Amino acid sequence: MNDIPILELEQQTEVDDYSKKSLLQGYELVMDLNIQDQAWRIEISSFPKLTEIGAWRKLRKDEQDLVVGNDKLYGGFYSTSDISFLVEYCHSKGILIVPEIELPGHSSAAVIAYPEWLTCEDSESGVKIFTPEMTPPNEWGIFNDVYCAGKESTFQFLETVLDQVIQLFPHSPIIHIGGDEVPESASWMHCSKCQQLAKRNEEYSCKIEEISLFKQQQLYSYFIHRIYTFLQSKGKCMVGWDEVFMSNSTGRKDNMSSKDNLIIQSWRGTEGAQRAIQNQIHTILSPTSHCYFDYGIEIIPLKKVLSFNPFKLCELDMKHVDETTAAFILGGECNCWTERMQTKEKLQQMIFPRVLAMSEALWCEASWMKQEDISKDGHYYVFLDRCQRHYGTILKHLRIGKECYPLECFVDEKNQDVIHLVKVDDQDEKQEIYFFIPGITNEYVKYENISPQSILHSHANRGEVQLYTQVIRNSLIYGMKQVFHLVFHNALFCQVRAIIELNDNGSRCDYDSYVLETTNKNRYSGDTMLGLRTLVNGVRGDPLCFHSKEWIGFEGTPRVEIICSKWRTELSSLSRLSIGCLHKPRSWIFMPKKISFYYESTYDQETTNQDSEKWIFLGEISCWDPSFIQEHLQVTPEMLRDEEQTFRFDFVLSNIHPTSCSECLTRRSGGNNIHSIKVVVESYHHATTPTWHHSQGGKPSWFFLDQIIVNS
Structure with a gap:
């Protein structure tokens, strides 16, 4: 999280309290204070380096205006007196603050501050080198440096920290331990201490049934189980993200003990919540589909937040569910990760008015859903009237965000x-x-x-x-x-066919205009009514709304051939050919590596066997060529690697030909009409993201296309 001043948190608490009283009396509001990779924000007297080193990181390019003078680092932390003041202030308002100490992953700041206590040791050298100049990461991602599971000092450190956290947050009966996103490439698998622990447990497992540590998943279970046992001994309930339960970390399959001291927070959909309910374990729902307010309104508009219903998402019939089962759903939580929110105004825009919709969805009696004469849309419009009235009252001093993108x-x-x-x-x-x-x-x-x-x-x-x-x-x-x-051009609503190369083994699929089932599992598939003809519907995609129906996205796809044909009027020559692409590295979307253009004339089509095609090469664009980038895209290679940047580019064939494209085509086609155009798009690092990306060669990358433009 970014370092939010204590005064701004106090002001936010005032607004939350006023909003809560205005909406419905008697319900508890919970705020989650989270410790992540990027910084350690809570003062711990036993380990002063956590804030001396772990609270400060290098600036990103988009953060240069956050510091004054010659400061090279950005950061800050909450002192014990800050925490005590905020906890008691919120308590007086009926607001509970819950600490979240992420473990075993998302722990880079702590590991860098105390490597001798916490870091894994390389199996070959036995040493993990951390230099004094190292600082926590300044990017948002998943990092390999996690707490060492094989060092006893790791658990001594965490128990000491948790003891002090419990004292700092005396009103909270629960402690959130995170538990999410421990990468498969975590340092455990190369750590001599972790491997020794696994070997000792292997010998022990031969004598008694216990948690096995042969794989990283079992190391994870061992780690979480130790923290769970410690918090249980302190009389605290442990909350963890759904990974905690999905890997069965709290004990053996036949011994899910002390269920009352465990809460599962389901964020990757609702599977974790459903499994928790089946095992009679309490759960909180905060799926990314409805509850992540750091996502823009193009992904989660106000109306979608209002539709949030934990029971329905867990596939429970509200009319027939018994009270005992219903009681295991404690509620929902809206999350707003602030790494990209550098000002309080930006934070306010992301939270409001969506937090009002979340409050309405979770706190208000849903009697309107049972009235047949009031539709859900009708309820949304009534809510919207009330919401807009708040803009001039309790919210008048805030920077209010927008509700949605209202038009198509x-x-x-x-x-x-x-x-x-x-x-x-x-x-x-x-x-x-x-x-x-x-x-x-x-x-x-x-x-x-x-x-x-x-x-x-x-x-x-x-x-x-x-x-x-x-x-x-x-x-x-x-x-x-x-x-x-x-864009009005000659290929509007023509027929479109795509041949999609699915992997490096040459597996291919052939799709016609109205069918598109790519590797993206029906996400980012354009206009569902048009299918592939989205690429010729005349509307360019908005680079800030890649979820809109104007874009078609391809995940992990090496190559796509797009064939356009059957124009409304005859096409005897071309003056311009282009295709639009999105470049948004923050979302794993990269412009293509290369784009090639071909055509087939009516003569070639008539004289060639119907089962074969005779394509004539027109030209190609090497999209990542530095000279092309600077001359035609008018950006620099460094700007393309800047993950804060978003671009939409038209890759135009005529831009790179010394003679006009129409003269070239007329000469090559011999005066015959153009029957079809083929555009071949080759992916940039399709199998994994590039090494310069914050995911460091992680999951497969995407490319997004919008408009193929054909001008005679």
């Missing part, structure tokens, strides 16, 4: 000179749409016809149109102002 835009397939604007919530009659087209309208014009299929004439010749929109609701701007980039 598309080109009419039959009449390709018109544009449709559609409200996402088409039943909300209070929404008024306004639009502005530079060069056509001098100001925002009201979209008079409220029919979802109403038609907006572009009044534009073939070319590009930028459509600026905003929605007014209750005299307030509702949702994000949106800009739609529309």
Whole structure:
């Protein structure tokens, strides 16, 4: 987490308390104070280096304005007096603060501060070298340096720390220990101490049934079980992310003891919560699908938060579930990881108004769901009216975020000179749409016809149109102002076919225009009604909304061949060919390595066997060539490796030909019409992310495509 000043936390507590009282009396609000890789934020008197070293890290490029003067490091921590003040202040407001001390993973800050206590030793050299200049990571990711499971000093350290944490948070009956995201490549597998522990346990296992440590999963179980036992001895309930239960860390399969002292927090979907309920263990739900407020509203809009229902997500029938089973669901939690939130205003924008929807979903009696005459959409609109009233009262001094992206835009397939604007919530009659087209309208014009299929004439010749929109609701701007980039070209709504190479072994799949089942498991598959024809629908993708239906994403795919054909009018020459791509390293999305362009003439198609194709090479683009990057993309290679940057690029064939593309094509085709175009996209590091990425060659990377543009 970022270092949030104590005064800002106090102000946030005031707002939380006011919001809680305004919404519903008598319910407890819990705040989670989390210790992560990037910094150790709590003063521990027994281990002063935790804050002397572990609380400070090097600046990222986007953080240069966070420090004053010549400071090279960013950070800070909460002193014991800060913690005591905040804990008691929140307690007086009915707000419980729960400490979360991440272990055994996400522990880089502590390991760097006390390597002699906590770090694994290399099996060959017996030494793990940490230099005084080392600081906690300044990126958000999964790191291999975890607490050593084979050193007894690790547990002496953690027990001492947890003892002091328990004293600092006297009102909390629970201690969160994290337990998530311990990588398979963790240093345990190369540590002489951990391997010695495994060997000793192997000999012991021959005599008595006990936890086996042959694999890393068992080392993990051993680690969590020791912490669980310690907290149990202190009378505290342990909370852990769903990995804790999914690996059965609290004991043998036949001895899930002291279930009342264990809570599972399910974040990777709801499987962990469902398994906990089946085993009569309490659970808290915070799935990424609804509860991660560091995700933007393009992923989790306000309406989706309001729909959060732990019972339904756990596939429990609310009408027939018994009270005993229901009692195992303690509630939900909205998470907001602040690594990328450098100001309190940014934090407020991400939290509000979505936290109001979460409060409504979890605290209010859901009697409206049982009334047949009130739809869920109807309840959302009523909630939205109340929510907007709060903007001028309890929230008037805050930077309020937006609720959603309220509009969708598309080109009419039959009449390709018109544009449709559609409200996402088409039943909300209070929404008024306004639009502005530079060069056509001098100001925002009201979209008079409220029919979802109403038609907006572009009044534009073939070319590009930028459509600026905003929605007014209750005299307030509702949702994000949106800009739609529309492109009118010769291949609009043509037929599209794709041959997708699934792996390096040459396995391929052939898909037609309306079918797309790639390795992304139906995520990022474009417009479901158009399928692959999303690539020729005339609407460019928004680089800030890669979840939108204008993008098609390919995960771990080495190569894709996209074939466009069957134009509405004959195509005798080309002046321009291009394809749009997204580059967003923070989300494992990279622009392609290479793009090649081909065409097939009507003559070639008629004279060639129908089962074969005769493609004529037009040209290719080496996307990562430094000279091409600087000359045509107008960025630098360093900017492309900056994970804070997001780009959308059009890779244009005509940009790299000294002669015009139309002359080249006319000469090559011999005057025949163009029957089809093929664009071959080759992935950049498809199997793993590049080594310069924060995941350090981790899971498979993606490439995203939006518009193939063909101009005669």
